[in-house]
Amino acid sequence: MATLDRRAFLRTTGLAGLALGLAACGDNSASTGGGGGEGGLGSVKLQLSWKKNVEFAGEYFADSKGYYKAAGFSQVELLSGGGSGTSVESGLATGRCWIGLSAPTITAPAVLQGAPLKIVGATFQKNPFAIISLSKNPIEDPKALVGKKIGVQDSNELVWNALLKANGIDPASVTRVPFQSDPSMLTSGQLDGYVGFVTSGPVRLKMQGVDATHLLFADHGLPLVAETFTVTQQTIDTERDKLKAFLTAEIKGWKDAVADPAKSAEMAAKTYGKDLNLDVAEQTEEAKMQNELVVTPDAKANGLFTMTSELIEQNIASLAKAGLNVKAEQLFDLTILDEVYKADPSLKLS
Amino acid sequence: MAGAVTKDVEQNDAVTGRVEPNGAVTGRAAASGAGTVAWRSLLRVVGPLAPAVLIVVAGWWLFLEAFGISPLVGKRPWQVWEYLFVDGAAAHRDAVFGALGVTVRDAAIGFTAGMVAAMAVAVAFVLFRTVEQTFMPVAMLLRSVPLVVMTPLITLVFGRDLAGVAVIGGIVVFFPALVNVAFGLRSASPQATDLIMAYGGGRLTVLRKVAVPTAMPSVFASARISVPSSIIGALIAEWLATGEGIGAGILRAIGGFRYDEVWADIVVVTAVSIVAYAVVGVVESLVLARFSDQRL
Numbered sequence: 001m002a003t004l005d006r007r008a009f010l011r012t013t014g015l016a017g018l019a020l021g022l023a024a025c026g027d028n029s030a031s032t033g034g035g036g037g038e039g040g041l042g043s044v045k046l047q048l049s050w051k052k053n054v055e056f057a058g059e060y061f062a063d064s065k066g067y068y069k070a071a072g073f074s075q076v077e078l079l080s081g082g083g084s085g086t087s088v089e090s091g092l093a094t095g096r097c098w099i100g101l102s103a104p105t106i107t108a109p110a111v112l113q114g115a116p117l118k119i120v121g122a123t124f125q126k127n128p129f130a131i132i133s134l135s136k137n138p139i140e141d142p143k144a145l146v147g148k149k150i151g152v153q154d155s156n157e158l159v160w161n162a163l164l165k166a167n168g169i170d171p172a173s174v175t176r177v178p179f180q181s182d183p184s185m186l187t188s189g190q191l192d193g194y195v196g197f198v199t200s201g202p203v204r205l206k207m208q209g210v211d212a213t214h215l216l217f218a219d220h221g222l223p224l225v226a227e228t229f230t231v232t233q234q235t236i237d238t239e240r241d242k243l244k245a246f247l248t249a250e251i252k253g254w255k256d257a258v259a260d261p262a263k264s265a266e267m268a269a270k271t272y273g274k275d276l277n278l279d280v281a282e283q284t285e286e287a288k289m290q291n292e293l294v295v296t297p298d299a300k301a302n303g304l305f306t307m308t309s310e311l312i313e314q315n316i317a318s319l320a321k322a323g324l325n326v327k328a329e330q331l332f333d334l335t336i337l338d339e340v341y342k343a344d345p346s347l348k349l350s
Numbered sequence: 351m352a353g354a355v356t357k358d359v360e361q362n363d364a365v366t367g368r369v370e371p372n373g374a375v376t377g378r379a380a381a382s383g384a385g386t387v388a389w390r391s392l393l394r395v396v397g398p399l400a401p402a403v404l405i406v407v408a409g410w411w412l413f414l415e416a417f418g419i420s421p422l423v424g425k426r427p428w429q430v431w432e433y434l435f436v437d438g439a440a441a442h443r444d445a446v447f448g449a450l451g452v453t454v455r456d457a458a459i460g461f462t463a464g465m466v467a468a469m470a471v472a473v474a475f476v477l478f479r480t481v482e483q484t485f486m487p488v489a490m491l492l493r494s495v496p497l498v499v500m501t502p503l504i505t506l507v508f509g510r511d512l513a514g515v516a517v518i519g520g521i522v523v524f525f526p527a528l529v530n531v532a533f534g535l536r537s538a539s540p541q542a543t544d545l546i547m548a549y550g551g552g553r554l555t556v557l558r559k560v561a562v563p564t565a566m567p568s569v570f571a572s573a574r575i576s577v578p579s580s581i582i583g584a585l586i587a588e589w590l591a592t593g594e595g596i597g598a599g600i601l602r603a604i605g606g607f608r609y610d611e612v613w614a615d616i617v618v619v620t621a622v623s624i625v626a627y628a629v630v631g632v633v634e635s636l637v638l639a640r641f642s643d644q645r646l
Contacts, residue, residue: 113609154605158605
């Protein structure tokens with residue numbers, strides 16, 4: 001991928017003004033990561049999977065406490081996600097970003113289409129995807145979806161289809177309604193439920209005085225990881241040390257984030273996601289909830305982001321249920337993370 | 351049509367201010383009308399299409415190459431061809447053309463709603479000057495609110511089915527058409543108007559016999575602009591309201607990393623847009639050939 005970009009970059013230097021913007025990132029990834037030191041690894045772009053809320057607390061710590069800098073990066077630019085056209089997979093394929101936070105259900109189809117991508121770590125050991133509904137009109141079982149109006153974001157297309165397939169529900173029996181990110185569509189009666197993160201919607205609704213209930217995808221045939229670090233195969237092959245340095249900074253950031261939900265929330269609401277009008281109290285609740293997904297017993301024992309071989313197998317089986325027949329070695333490469341922890345066992349939690 | 355026009359004060363007569371014996375002029379228009387004009391206008395419209403298509407396809411390919419967009423995301427013309435006609439093509443065609451059918455229906459609904467509303471309001475504007483002075487600023491104010499922002503409100507009021515589609519698509523078509531048609535209606539020849547007034551006709555008669563025929567070129571000009579915008583309106587409605595058709599499918603395809611489908615969707619929507627534009631162009635020249643001699 002990067003060679004293509006580099007070539008294109010050279011070819012279009014005539015159109016430098018325009019081309020620079022597009023090729024800038026590819027240019028970065030082309031420079032091989034050598035040693036550490038201040039800024040020696042240059043600047044990279046991290047494409048987030050969603051808007052800058054507390055979901056990325058670890059990244060905020062790594063940035064504000066200088067862990068990225070200490071690892072040798074002059075800058076790690078956090079690119080907000082959530083809109084159309086900000087998918088990590090297309091970003092990596094076109095060289096718009098160097099690394100991204102995505103999910104196996106999104107990465108697997110890209111891999112099956114021939115994109116040379118790999119997941120090298122998983123922030124959320126359990127995926128927080130859920131159908132959120134109101135307690136007075138609850139959806140607690142996949143069978144209860146039939147005949148209901150469900151809001152699904154376009155970016156959650158695959159996770160949604162996976163849930164239906166894994167539970168043998170005919171897509172035609174559920175009315176799918178276009179949905180952006182506004183849980184108030186539940187209270188206004190336009191929706192019976194929507195696909196969202198269990199960490200955010202229910203907390204928000206509760207703050208508005210509405211009781212919500214949820215159906216976790218992980219409990220209904222889809223025990224998948226989420227917020228997965230995704231890179232191109234080329235990055236693994238040619239910039240392994242740079243990737244290790246990056247993951248080290250991420251681990252440090254997330255250790256801080258896990259330890260301090262209140263500070264995580266404050267950073268999301270007051271600094272990084274300032275223009276999103278986030279509520280600190282609400283974000284704190286979310287941070288506490290997501291800790292349960294990030295710090296599982298396995299993560300405690302083996303280190304953050306790690307995946308046991310059982311977990312990988314579970315993920316592959318879930319993907320197969322969704323009709324995505326991908327092999328573990330096509331999608332996951334946890335060896336880089338293992339090397340990071342071997343080199344510095346003190347990075348582990350306990 | 352020709353017969354009806356014969357009886358009336360002719361448009362061309364009205365414009366030049368001459369009153370000729372009726373038969374002569376209409377006879378000429380009718381005779382040269384259907385056959386030759388149809389062919390000539392069809393050729394005039396279709397002729398430049400072939401090179402246009404070539405330029406678009408070449409530009410598409412060159413753009414992707416020049417900016418080094420990965421073929422995984424930026425599909426090349428032949429990849430779309432393969433998607434639609436080679437590998438598993440039947441299923442792919444079902445997905446793309448099924449969605450296209452919905453989009454064409456939605457666009458037609460929006461187009462009709464917008465054009466009919468624009469013509470009705472334009473007539474009201476011309477008949478009652480105060481209506482225009484009161485409502486035009488309001489209309490422009492509404493126009494300046496982005497449609498994407500208004501859509502949640504529209505879906506709340508009109509629902510997510512065809513009524514919502516008609517309103518969202520209609521809004522896109524309505525405003526440019528309104529301005530054009532109102533302008534057309536008002537450019538009726540003063541002499542012709544005077545003539546009808548002198549023979550004892552009222553404002554309605556003036557509207558019917560002078561203003562409407564005069565406005566025909568404007569009506570068709572706005573119809574032509576409105577064809578592509580009605581498709582845009584339909585796509586917005588599908589994306590934000592109904593969740594059907596190309597507008598919804600294209601974003602889901604992006605979410606599912608099905609870029610073959612994305613590009614195929616773009617191609618068919620563009621093709622339909624061009625064809626619809628051409629069809630309106632042909633209809634336009636046929637109607638104008640009969641209705642007025644301004645274009646002959």
